[in-house]
Amino acid sequence: MFQDFKLVDDRPVVIQVKEYIQRLIIKGALQGDQKLPSTREMSGLLKVSRNTVIAAYEGLEEGGFAYAVPGKGSYVSALAGYLAEDSAEAEDSAGWQFDWRARMNDYAVSAVELDIMKPGIRAPKETISFTSIAPDEHLFDLGDVRRAFLDRMAIEGQVLLNYGYAKGYKPLIDYLMRYMENKGVDISGKDMLITSGFTEGFDIVLSALRPASRRGAAICENPTHHTAIKNLHLQGYQITGIPMERDGIDVEELERVLQQKSRTFDLAYLTPSYHNPTGIVMSPAKRSAVMKLMTRYGIPVIEDGFNEELRYSGAHIAPLIATAGQGNGVIYIGSFSKVLFPGLRVGWVLADRELIGYLESIKRARSIHTSTIDQSILYQYLLNGNFDKYVRKARAEYKRKYELTKACCEAYLPQAELSGDGGLHLFLTFPTGVNTRQLLDACNAQGVIFTPGDRFFIHEGEGTNTLRLGFSRVADENIKRGIRIIGEQARSFLRT
Template structure:
């Protein structure tokens, strides 16, 4: 005993000794009321200082795993249940899962996706490039905010969100052309929580949602988990097909619509201003509320700013806007927001409070201070420049190597490739994986089971050399499969 103890650098020695002894007690290697070695003896056995052992014994006693008898030493306190019947009873949890849990597992593509082996060139991610993260200014924002109100930030916050951040975002959205009269903001843990909050609040009179086809896979998953039927409308080069949208609206009734007008996931298309106007006209005509996903709006590489749908709606309250800086700044902070009518936010605040009390106040405050310090525009300028360069390289390589039918992507962090009908991208993916290249098969983004001839290429975290090598491999294998 005591021969398997190994010190780990960077952690207090006495805590390592305490945790080691605690583990021995929990496993039964040290029995209830068994005398522990003297502090001097254990220090010799573990090759640590006696003071470290003394502190470890004191910590064990504080945690209820040891007790001391004056003049006799320290003794172990067992935590085992003592009853064979209690310790051996097992539940078959799989059989107790409800339909919601089973559907969530079924739709969880992360569990079934291809894992990138070491050295694999992966085009599956559309997360930001970590090498661009503005670490020094994030540290400064943290220290600035903690020095102002550190005690408050470490306590409970408000379900609606951190007030300075809400006020900043209100101005931020005004600068996008949004009429803020009668509207309010609720801070969320990224896009996904915001989407779920809205869906959980909406009544399901018809149980149907209309959206673009293809669309954001996370949105598809959560719509299905909330019990909505999904009608997908095909895309054109400048956004959703308005003629087919009007036809669908005239033939059925929908509880809401979900659209990604800017740098659409997965196609990368930016909906034209004219189409945005036509879209909102149809939504108003048929009385369908819109959930707008503000995905990647900031990552435009050329052309003028295009106003979000909620700005197009003017003083109306029919659009619920879901915003997030996750793909633009730092996904680890998990900060998003819902901008909507005050009445809706009033109810969503109560739902959020019931679900998770509030979004991390510390995270919100760091983001606020980072934005307040004027770092966003400087960071965006650098990020746009780098991502634009990678975008143009990826575009050039696709045109040079890949036998595509259509190629879309006006900016953002990905391109969408469509091959001829009948071509199976899953077969291409498997063949490429064997050569060390993976990407995202496009069928997961389609609402109707289609898209077997499509794929998404995320380039944000891929080096220039790997972009060239990876796309050349995809093109070569695709041509071989085509014969």
């Protein structure tokens, strides 16, 4: 006994010794009321200091696994006998196995089928990857983040470590309300819910708007954000996709679909700025036309405020919720995740005050509240004036990479039509002879991967000649080399 004890470098030795002896007690290797080796003897057996063993024995006593007899030493608690019996019974019941696959409901099965991240794209570490549209962590100003954390903890650290409020951290809500007001939004009659990123906010809104007596019906751009497609399907919505044009959604087709009296839509999901995956910015004229149609047909709009801060040229375009004025038909879901610290899972829903009241209760029932520490760090970071400074730096770097990627695509992929007015990616449409799933396989063999575009389309078989190139985390030389390889492989597909 005691011959299998091995130390690891990244944990306190006292804790390792205590947990090792505790495991022996639980497994029944040490019996109830059995005397433990003296601290001197145990230190020799485990090759640790005697003081370490003394502290470990004290920890076992505090946990109820051992007791001390003055003048005689330490003994295993009588509790050990029950623990050993439980452990033996657990081993005897190993044959008690469920077929969990057979017990999964449609929601769970669909979640697996729609989970594109789980299978992923298998590629070696040195592969040039254009799959990510996350921000480049090398741009993060860690000193400012550290200062924000220390500032906030000094002010109210004990409060932040306790439970928070389902609606969110009030200082952050107040700040973000002003932030949205500066985007041109009329915030009268509106309120805000803080969520753990965009996805949770979207899921909460969908669950609140889903009809009780039938499947929901949603209308959105086609292609669109795959996470949105996944969550709409999981919530039971039937999706009608409207094609994209160079300046946004096809308004004529949208009106034609809405004029069909055979169906009523419960909501529209739209990404008007730096649309994922096409990168297109909806024109002001189309924004106005879309809002008039949604108002006429009484369809609430979920607006995805995706990448609004990463504008590289042109004037600011107000979000749809600003276009709506005092109207309450737009639900805006925002997040800084694509530009600033996605590890801080903070997003927000800005909508009619009454609706937020319902969403707050759903949020409380599901997850109680979003991490208050995350919210407070973000608030203090914003309050310290760091965001504007960071965005200027990030925008300059991403603009440079955007222009480099665009130039490389024009040089090496002249056969592909490009779209993307900003943000962290470009979208390519090839002639119909190019299947980008097959192109991906060929490029992967050459050490380059990207995201096939068909996964962003509503129906299977659509967009098989498209792909998305994320450039934010790719080095300049790899952008050039990777796009050149994609171009070489694409030309071979076109020749055949």
